[in-house]
Amino acid sequence: MKRDSLYNFWATLKFGRPYVSRLLLASGLNLATVAADLAFLYLLKRLIDTGITAQNLALMKWIALEALGILLIRSVLGYVSGYLFTYIEGRMANDIQDALYARIQHLSMDFHTENSTGNLITLIFYYAHDMLQIITSLSGTLVKELFRIPALIIFLFSLHPGLAVFALLVFPPALFTIRLFRNLITRTTRRSYDILSQLYTKAELTLSHMETVKTFAKEQEEIEHFQHLNKEMLSRSLQEYKASALAGPVIQLLKMLGVTLLVFLGTREVAQGELSIGGLTTFIASAYYFYGSLSTITSWYLSLIAGLVSAEAVLEVLKTEPTVLPPSNGLILPMFEKKIVLRDVVFRYPTGAKDVLNKINLGITKGETIAIVGHSGSGKSTIIKILLRLYDPGKGTVSIDGHNLANLNLPALRRLYGVAPQDPGIFQDSVAAAIAYGRLSASLEKIQAAARIAGAHEFIINLPQGYDTLIGERGVKLSGGEKQRLALARALLRTPQILILDEALSSVDAPTEKAILQRITTRFRGRTTILISHRLASVAHADRILAMEGGVIIEEGDHHKLMAESTKYREWYLVQQSEKLDIQI
Ligand SMILES: Nc1ncnc2c1ncn2[C@@H]1O[C@H](COP(=O)(O)OP(=O)(O)OP(=O)(O)O)[C@@H](O)[C@H]1O
Ligand SMILES: [Mg+2]
Numbered sequence: 001m002k003r004d005s006l007y008n009f010w011a012t013l014k015f016g017r018p019y020v021s022r023l024l025l026a027s028g029l030n031l032a033t034v035a036a037d038l039a040f041l042y043l044l045k046r047l048i049d050t051g052i053t054a055q056n057l058a059l060m061k062w063i064a065l066e067a068l069g070i071l072l073i074r075s076v077l078g079y080v081s082g083y084l085f086t087y088i089e090g091r092m093a094n095d096i097q098d099a100l101y102a103r104i105q106h107l108s109m110d111f112h113t114e115n116s117t118g119n120l121i122t123l124i125f126y127y128a129h130d131m132l133q134i135i136t137s138l139s140g141t142l143v144k145e146l147f148r149i150p151a152l153i154i155f156l157f158s159l160h161p162g163l164a165v166f167a168l169l170v171f172p173p174a175l176f177t178i179r180l181f182r183n184l185i186t187r188t189t190r191r192s193y194d195i196l197s198q199l200y201t202k203a204e205l206t207l208s209h210m211e212t213v214k215t216f217a218k219e220q221e222e223i224e225h226f227q228h229l230n231k232e233m234l235s236r237s238l239q240e241y242k243a244s245a246l247a248g249p250v251i252q253l254l255k256m257l258g259v260t261l262l263v264f265l266g267t268r269e270v271a272q273g274e275l276s277i278g279g280l281t282t283f284i285a286s287a288y289y290f291y292g293s294l295s296t297i298t299s300w301y302l303s304l305i306a307g308l309v310s311a312e313a314v315l316e317v318l319k320t321e322p323t324v325l326p327p328s329n330g331l332i333l334p335m336f337e338k339k340i341v342l343r344d345v346v347f348r349y350p351t352g353a354k355d356v357l358n359k360i361n362l363g364i365t366k367g368e369t370i371a372i373v374g375h376s377g378s379g380k381s382t383i384i385k386i387l388l389r390l391y392d393p394g395k396g397t398v399s400i401d402g403h404n405l406a407n408l409n410l411p412a413l414r415r416l417y418g419v420a421p422q423d424p425g426i427f428q429d430s431v432a433a434a435i436a437y438g439r440l441s442a443s444l445e446k447i448q449a450a451a452r453i454a455g456a457h458e459f460i461i462n463l464p465q466g467y468d469t470l471i472g473e474r475g476v477k478l479s480g481g482e483k484q485r486l487a488l489a490r491a492l493l494r495t496p497q498i499l500i501l502d503e504a505l506s507s508v509d510a511p512t513e514k515a516i517l518q519r520i521t522t523r524f525r526g527r528t529t530i531l532i533s534h535r536l537a538s539v540a541h542a543d544r545i546l547a548m549e550g551g552v553i554i555e556e557g558d559h560h561k562l563m564a565e566s567t568k569y570r571e572w573y574l575v576q577q578s579e580k581l582d583i584q585i
Pocket of ligand 2: 380382502
């Protein structure tokens with residue numbers, strides 16, 4: 001095994017640590033079944049020798065009864081240890097899946113932009129299970145076989161040393177076979193995982209965007225693409241099977257050759273009186289067990305190799321550290337008291353080719369209403385992501401009340417904000433639960449009050465079950481503007497210190513938007529609000545307006561100041577006015 005594989009092997013074994021005592025118990029029971037097997041073999045020899053040679057029928061009955069008793073005990077032991085192993089495997093699978101899910105939840109946004117949902121789902125549901133083969137087969141098979149093989153070898157030597165040497169002749173070709181298949185299996189397993197994750201991603205993306213698929217009449221194409229990937233998946237799993245299953249027959253062949261050779265040599269020994277018939281029968285049976293063990297060890301090793309491929313992928317994610325590192329003992333800021341300051345902030349997305357924010361300098365004082373306007377792609381939403389610390393700036397600093405964001409407790413920082421995004425993710429639940437997502441303990445009165453401010457109450461009470469109506473995939477579909485208002489209610493319910501509306505009402509008609517913004521201004525007076533909108537008339541009332549272009553704040557001031565000068569803002573505003581975009585419904 002290479003060094004990396006060895007590391008992954010040990011790292012996987014660590015998942016077995018909490019279950020060591022139970023694993024030992026299960027392995028102990030497993031070993032007892034081996035002892036029972038050996039006892040059975042011994043009784044077999046005695047049975048044949050007493051029956052055929054001594055012809056002692058009474059004794060034979062006893063021996064047969066003993067053999068039966070041993071078989072019975074073996075079955076019970078096998079059942080109990082089998083159950084224990086299944087139980088431990090289930091618990092460990094849970095542990096790995098929980099650890100993976102938790103790690104994925106904690107990883108920063110850059111990880112999530114780089115990894116598809118399909119990829120992560122494959123990781124949680126397939127890889128996590130497959131890597132367990134390492135531990136379960138280790139304790140279930142290896143421990144047992146490592147005990148059984150020497151025991152059988154000793155037993156074989158005790159029966160007939162000469163024949164035993166011949167029995168061992170299968171070792172070198174068996175080892176050679178294993179080596180041959182090792183690399184092949186690693187390669188094919190990797191390839192089949194790769195295609196599996198593509199298949200999941202395809203299914204996840206198309207099924208969650210059925211409307212787009214149908215709108216563009218792409219059903220047939222999607223079906224064909226899926227079939228193609230699926231066929232590819234099948235051919236790769238068959239390749240994988242071929243690789244691992246081919247090793248089985250090769251070992252089987254060695255086993256049969258070994259047994260034939262032993263029968264041939266053994267009968268000669270019997271004819272010459274060197275071995276009893278019982279001895280030969282038992283020798284052959286034991287050799288058969290011995291070869292069975294060798295073949296089990298081979299398939300154990302090959303499944304270990306496949307398990308290591310999964311382990312590598314799982315451990316890679318578990319080892320990944322979030323790029324936005326939460327401080328170990330971060331300061332919990334319960335209130336925003338004075339000022340948010342962005343100083344010389346430069347930022348580029350990990351996957352991006354150019355800086356999206358370029359030397360942003362900005363101060364937001366408590367109680368202010370700030371508006372950020374500018375062309376699509378100018379970096380408005382990115383500023384919000386930096387404020388929330390979804391990403392850390394490449395250069396420059398961001399601070400709240402003099403504390404660098406990097407030193408603040410992350411969940412507490414995010415609790416200061418209530419964000420209503422342009423494209424809100426609404427969870428599949430009742431309307432009331434969707435609004436309460438950020439504050440689960442909220443009473444229905446509070447939920448309704450937030451919905452009223454967000455202009456959502458009217459349409460909610462007209463839904464089939466009002467606030468109890470299920471929304472999302474399993475329930476009622478909402479319009480774009482309705483979803484936006486639910487997301488706004490969800491943000492308002494947190495009664496945040498800093499309210500952020502990132503084009504939060506872009507799908508709502510202009511008069512309704514105006515009424516909602518007025519209500520927010522009245523109810524949230526004294527709190528800080530950041531508004532981002534393409535509809536300039538809706539944000540003209542802000543205390544300060546920032547106009548952005550290409551990641552730079554190009555103009556700053558209130559509406560009157562910006563209109564009094566020859567600014568880009570004035571240009572944009574006048575174009576919208578002339579087209580009466582602000583009152584379009
Ligand atoms: N996750 C991401 N990875 C890489 N680039 C990104 C990512 N998100 C946004 N960008 C790029 O960053 C730039 C700024 O995006 P941002 O979302 O801040 O624009 P915006 O001003 O909010 O635009 P809009 O008005 O359309 O919402 C864009 O060029 C966009 O393509
Ligand atoms: Mg945006």
